[in-house]
Amino acid sequence: xxxSASRAPATTDRGGRPALSATxxxxxxxxxxxxxADRADLRAVLGAGFIAHLGLIVDxxxxxxxxxxxxxxxxxxxxxxxxxxxxxAEPAAEVCVTVTLVDGLVLARSVFEHAVNYRSAMIYxxxxxxxxxxxxxxxxxxxxxxxxxxxxxxxxxxxxxxxxATSLLALSLDEASxxxxxxxxxxxxxxxxxxxxxxxxxxxISVWGEPVPDPALPAGISVAAHVRAxxxxxxxx
Amino acid sequence: xxxSASRAPATTDRGGRPALSATxxxxxxxxxxxxxADRADLRAVLGAGFIAHLGLIVDxxxxxxxxxxxxxxxxxxxxxxxxxxxxxAEPAAEVCVTVTLVDGLVLARSVFEHAVNYRSAMIYxxxxxxxxxxxxxxxxxxxxxxxxxxxxxxxxxxxxxxxxATSLLALSLDEASxxxxxxxxxxxxxxxxxxxxxxxxxxxISVWGEPVPDPALPAGISVAAHVRAxxxxxxxx
Numbered sequence: 001x002x003x004s005a006s007r008a009p010a011t012t013d014r015g016g017r018p019a020l021s022a023t024x025x026x027x028x029x030x031x032x033x034x035x036x037a038d039r040a041d042l043r044a045v046l047g048a049g050f051i052a053h054l055g056l057i058v059d060x061x062x063x064x065x066x067x068x069x070x071x072x073x074x075x076x077x078x079x080x081x082x083x084x085x086x087x088x089a090e091p092a093a094e095v096c097v098t099v100t101l102v103d104g105l106v107l108a109r110s111v112f113e114h115a116v117n118y119r120s121a122m123i124y125x126x127x128x129x130x131x132x133x134x135x136x137x138x139x140x141x142x143x144x145x146x147x148x149x150x151x152x153x154x155x156x157x158x159x160x161x162x163x164x165a166t167s168l169l170a171l172s173l174d175e176a177s178x179x180x181x182x183x184x185x186x187x188x189x190x191x192x193x194x195x196x197x198x199x200x201x202x203x204x205i206s207v208w209g210e211p212v213p214d215p216a217l218p219a220g221i222s223v224a225a226h227v228r229a230x231x232x233x234x235x236x237x
Numbered sequence: 238x239x240x241s242a243s244r245a246p247a248t249t250d251r252g253g254r255p256a257l258s259a260t261x262x263x264x265x266x267x268x269x270x271x272x273x274a275d276r277a278d279l280r281a282v283l284g285a286g287f288i289a290h291l292g293l294i295v296d297x298x299x300x301x302x303x304x305x306x307x308x309x310x311x312x313x314x315x316x317x318x319x320x321x322x323x324x325x326a327e328p329a330a331e332v333c334v335t336v337t338l339v340d341g342l343v344l345a346r347s348v349f350e351h352a353v354n355y356r357s358a359m360i361y362x363x364x365x366x367x368x369x370x371x372x373x374x375x376x377x378x379x380x381x382x383x384x385x386x387x388x389x390x391x392x393x394x395x396x397x398x399x400x401x402a403t404s405l406l407a408l409s410l411d412e413a414s415x416x417x418x419x420x421x422x423x424x425x426x427x428x429x430x431x432x433x434x435x436x437x438x439x440x441x442i443s444v445w446g447e448p449v450p451d452p453a454l455p456a457g458i459s460v461a462a463h464v465r466a467x468x469x470x471x472x473x474x
Contacts, residue, residue: 053303054301057299061333063359065335066337066355094297096298096301097301098301104449105384107388109392112403116384118303148351148439151344155346155434156347156434157347158349159349162349184450184453192393193453198461201448201451202467204443206442207442208441209341209440209441213436213437214421214422215421216426217437218433221433224434
C-alpha cells in the first residue's frame, strides 16, 4: 500500500515509526492520532464500516456521495449507479473513497483541544467497470454480504436481467491510508490541567436495533435467524 | 435554496411535488426515497449529525476528508486546517460537503432491492476564510457547541493567540440538497412478495455511552452535568 506524500499527511508503519518529538505532550498527541499504511488496519476499518463517501469531479467541481461498499483482499466494490454520470463523462477519472467511523467525542479542558475519536480510511484510484460476469457476481456478493450478511443466501439472488442492469465498480486498495484517533484529550499534562475541569471521552455506541417488519409482510413469517442474531450487537466493531 | 440540475437528482418541494408515476410500486419508492430542497429539512439533517465529509480537488484529483462542523441560518462552519493545503493552492475553489446519517438497513425479498435508510445533506459552494474576529468567534462557538454542547461555557475558551492560530471557513447554505430514505423495502407489492421471506428494516441505534475520564484527571472531579445529561440519549436525532 502506498501513499502519495503530496496529498496526505506522512504515515507511519508499525515497523518504522518516525522518531517522536521531544515533549511528552507532543508524544502523547502523536500516539493518539496516528496515520497507518498497514493493510491490516485498512481491512479493519473497511470491515467495521459499511457506508463510504465517494468523491468525484463532476463538471469541474467536487461531489461527495454516500454509498455502500464491499471489499476483498485487492479491491473495494461500489455500485456503478452512484457514479454513473461522472463515469460516462470521464471513464478514467480518479476518485477518492473515504470510510469514517466515529467512536466518541474528546472533551478537553480547553475548547481548542476538543477532538473526535475516529477511524478513517481513504482510498484513491481510478475505478474499473467490472465486465467479467464471474467477477461481477463475486463483487456484488461481496457488497451485499458486507452490508447485510446472510442475505445473499436467504433472499432471491439477482436474475440475469438484474445483473445486466447493474454496473459494478472495482477500485484497487493499493493506494490507501488509514488514520485513527483514540484516547483522552491532549491537554492532561499541560497548564490547563490545573483548571480542574472534567475531561475525557464521551463514547458513541452504535448497535443494531429490533427488526421492524415490512407492513406488507403476511402474518407468520418470522425474522430470519441471521438477522435476529445481529440485534443488540455493535454496528461498527 | 437552489440546486444545480446538472449535478444532482431533481428535487421536490413540499409545496410542489412532481406528479407521481402511475404504478403503486413506483409511487412507494418515490415516497420512501425523497429529495428535498426545503431549508427546514437541511437544518434537521445538519442538526442531527456532527461529522461531514468535505470534498476538495487537490492536484486535480478529488479528496474526501472527514471533519466536524457547525452551522447557523446562513452558513456551515468548518475548521480551515482541514482544507489548508487546498485553500492555499486554490483559494476560490468549490467544495462539496456531505453529511450522512444512517438509520438502518433495508432488507428486501431480493438482493437487488436491498437498501439503506439514511438522511443526507449536500452543500456546494466556495468557502470563505473568516477574517472578522467577531464572526470568527461566533463561528467557532457554533462549531464547538454543535460538537460538544455546553463545553463553550464549561471549558477554557480560545485565547487571542489560539484564535489567531485557528482558521475558520464559512460556506453558504444557499446551494444545498437533502435526500432521505425511510421505510420498508420496495418489493412488498411485487412478485417477490410471494417468496414469503422476511423483509423489513434493521434499525441502527446510536446513543452516547458512559463518559470515560481522562486517566490524567485528579480524583474528585466529577463529570459535568451537561455531559452526564447526554448519556443514553440518541446521537443522531
